[in-house]
Amino acid sequence: MPRRSEAHPQPAAIRQPLSAARRTPGVVTIAAWQRFPWLLAGFSTRQGGRSTAYASDGPPELNLGFTPDDDPATVAENRRRFLAAVTKSKPRTAPDLITIRQCHTGILQRVDSAALPLATPDGKALLRGDALYTRDPNLLLGILTADCVPILLADTRTHAVAAFHAGWRGTLARIVERGIGTLRRDFGSHPKDLIASIGPSIGPCCFAVGEEVLHEFDSQFAYAPELFSEVFDSDPVREKYPMLFLTARAPGHSNLGPQIHLDLWEANRRQLLAAGLKASSINLVGECTACTRLPDGRRKYFSHRAEHGFTGRMLSVIGATAH
Numbered sequence: 116m117p118r119r120s121e122a123h124p125q126p127a128a129i130r131q132p133l134s135a136a137r138r139t140p141g142v143v144t145i146a147a148w149q150r151f152p153w154l155l156a157g158f159s160t161r162q163g164g165r166s167t168a169y170a171s172d173g174p175p176e177l178n179l180g181f182t183p184d185d186d187p188a189t190v191a192e193n194r195r196r197f198l199a200a201v202t203k204s205k206p207r208t209a210p211d212l213i214t215i216r217q218c219h220t221g222i223l224q225r226v227d228s229a230a231l232p233l234a235t236p237d238g239k240a241l242l243r244g245d246a247l248y249t250r251d252p253n254l255l256l257g258i259l260t261a262d263c264v265p266i267l268l269a270d271t272r273t274h275a276v277a278a279f280h281a282g283w284r285g286t287l288a289r290i291v292e293r294g295i296g297t298l299r300r301d302f303g304s305h306p307k308d309l310i311a312s313i314g315p316s317i318g319p320c321c322f323a324v325g326e327e328v329l330h331e332f333d334s335q336f337a338y339a340p341e342l343f344s345e346v347f348d349s350d351p352v353r354e355k356y357p358m359l360f361l362t363a364r365a366p367g368h369s370n371l372g373p374q375i376h377l378d379l380w381e382a383n384r385r386q387l388l389a390a391g392l393k394a395s396s397i398n399l400v401g402e403c404t405a406c407t408r409l410p411d412g413r414r415k416y417f418s419h420r421a422e423h424g425f426t427g428r429m430l431s432v433i434g435a436t437a438h
């Protein structure tokens with residue numbers, strides 16, 4: 116089969132066999148963590164996989180959530196491929212994946228393989244909460260997102276690991292700060308030994324929120340003003356012909372007033388620092404799920420906000436191997 120040259124991509128409308136590279140599950144890894152051979156971790160992208168539910172006319176995608184629009188068998192196969200890519204193992208020998216029924220709370224769940232089953236036979240989560248933690252080397256902890264912030268945490272001394280789902284409600288509930296307190300209590304973790312990565316999620320560029328969110332954060336965090344910014348929508352027509360709009364509305368009554376944007380990356384980084392992590396131990400992927408595009412123009416990530424709820428899910432996983 117002739118290989119497609121990357122330099123001359125085919126138009127999307129022409130159906131071609133997919134190259135091996137395009138079938139490979141997209142994994143975002145953390146370069147600074149490569150020096151910990153016992154640590155398995157990765158964030159998924161949209162690329163690779165077999166799902167066509169959200170692909171429109173593009174190649175099949177890596178939906179890793181059991182969403183109503185996708186075939187569960189396809190999602191299960193996508194998960195096997197992604198886990199094999201993260202663990203560099205054969206799909207059948209990858210550790211067990213544990214997920215939870217996420218519900219935008221500050222609830223943490225400790226899991227270990229002795230307490231199985233944690234999932235139904237077809238892989239659906241049984242526990243409810245928004246963070247998982249373990250010191251069991253036989254488990255991979257997984258968080259599903261499509262804009263919310265996935266945060267992976269590891270203790271380089273005890274090899275305990277944790278995974279968090281931090282949307283604005285979980286962030287407001289200080290789920291990450293609470294999680295680190297829980298690791299200290301349960302496993303004797305010291306914050307100086309902890310490393311964290313804040314994964315792909317909606318960035319301060321795109322996360323417009325209502326004023327009530329600002330008030331909620333303001334009542335909880337002394338540094339809240341540093342997490343919000345005013346963003347003025349640009350309108351090329353207005354910028355080019357400002358006189359046309361000068362008398363249309365009284366000042367202060369424009370439809371294009373400032374929006375309030377929340378920086379969930381910084382909010383969670385501040386919680387990690389407050390819990391005692393060194394700044395140099397915190398990794399930020401820094402890619403926005405709503406606006407990051409690949410060179411070919413396709414979306415790199417699923418985005419609940421940008422796709423009005425009709426989209427797949429990324430999976431973020433972390434685990435420790437026994438050796």
Ligand SMILES: [Zn+2]
Nearest residue numbers: 320321403406
């Ligand atoms: Zn963005």
